[in-house]
Amino acid sequence: MPEPLIDPPGAEAQLEPRADHGEESYRGSGRLQGKVAVITGADSGIGKAVAIAYAREGADVVISYLDEHTDAEDTAHWVRAAEREAVLVHGDLADPAHCRQLVRTAVQRFGRVDVLVSNAAFQMSHETLAEIKDEEWDHTLAVNLSAYFHLVKAAVPHMAAGSAIIGSSSVNSDNPSPQLLPYAATKAAIANMTASLAQLLGPKGIRANSVAPGPVWTPLIPSTMPPEAVESFGENTPLGRPAQPAELAPVYVMLASDEASYVSGARVAVTGGKPIL
Template structure:
């Protein structure tokens, strides 16, 4: 069953061109003071899951560094919602494939907020390829750099500024256990995010820092029409038990839980938000 019209964009994609528009919780998310004055960094926060998490975090009382590539209009819209919630929004554009920029993102957060309480590694890149031969060396290296290596560089830079009770959250994917063959580099990185987060939980537990990951299923974000063929976009999400793609707003409460003191004993977990498709 078709969930959305066939459509395609140029990467990295724009929220404004999507049909239908994604729901980031703009009209539905209600905060309850679960992240009071938390200093948070969210990568890929211009759109999709990142925007939904930024809106939710702000309504829970957090200030937000919005790290993104170059989707300035989308990022400004996210910032508008954060500021409408009465919180600070700091826009930091740039390419997370560059380790130096990862360090700059954290440095800006520390400059603005004095610390990092929550790090959400969410930015990701993927492309669809029917054969292995279509994947260039450059694309392989860039996918790993953005999706996985950036997580390492951001975390390493943030740790000196994180104290007991801080939280690290990685965006993994159902693809980490159920790889889609046409998204091979992406699959590999999402398995890496899950593995890295599980290792971090063990490495950092003695410091009182928690690490968890979220494993989304098919979520309606600009990544989909900008990286998949139009005919696959049309049927996107139809093959999960709930029969539809998820909305970014449906992910945000999980990130809030993992970031907040309500999740104070949750570390080393991977939370599936997949519309019923199991992860192993």
């Protein structure tokens, strides 16, 4: 495989062109006023756009990230500019103990969790099965899928009726790219797990839904894909381009809001017209 354009997991400063997270465009209307949200992968990409939108809708935000401190501080800047509280928590979600500590931090600061967005993900592109090392398979499942389980298990005791869980699935859950085999498998499992959670937690009044993005322009793309794939990224959608992270945020806002009080067990596709089956 050719070397990626930037080192994984990538940083916003390395992204050319820069992504739009709604910094200058998203306008809130109080739809999440007073809520507490925990968002993983909130340093960049979809997670950053969701954090900015949530803050402008009135939510305090716990920003979970690996070690991209500069990007995470920028997310916190926008949250605080919206006059909401930002709590930064860095660490590896592949570690179940860190997942529990993330939730514990949120509860210690705010007393509860109203919205959990499990969004952090790892992927690498490979042309052959032999290229996928055992360690990479295990790590992809740990970050993308097992962390979701551990976060939900830790958060549910601190979630009241009306709370919301949102998992980031993918168009790859139904139309898997062969070059992204481990990633695609986890995204299918996230969709399935979310459907189970909706049924398990419904009696508690806790909703669970997932979002299935198509191609989205984030640092993960040029840091994990060969240059030729990056060059044509998103062109195979009916809209002919990748999404900007800001274009995903309104769906995450809707699913977290009280307006979606009867929406549970759903998977919302944001794919630029490419259907999921």
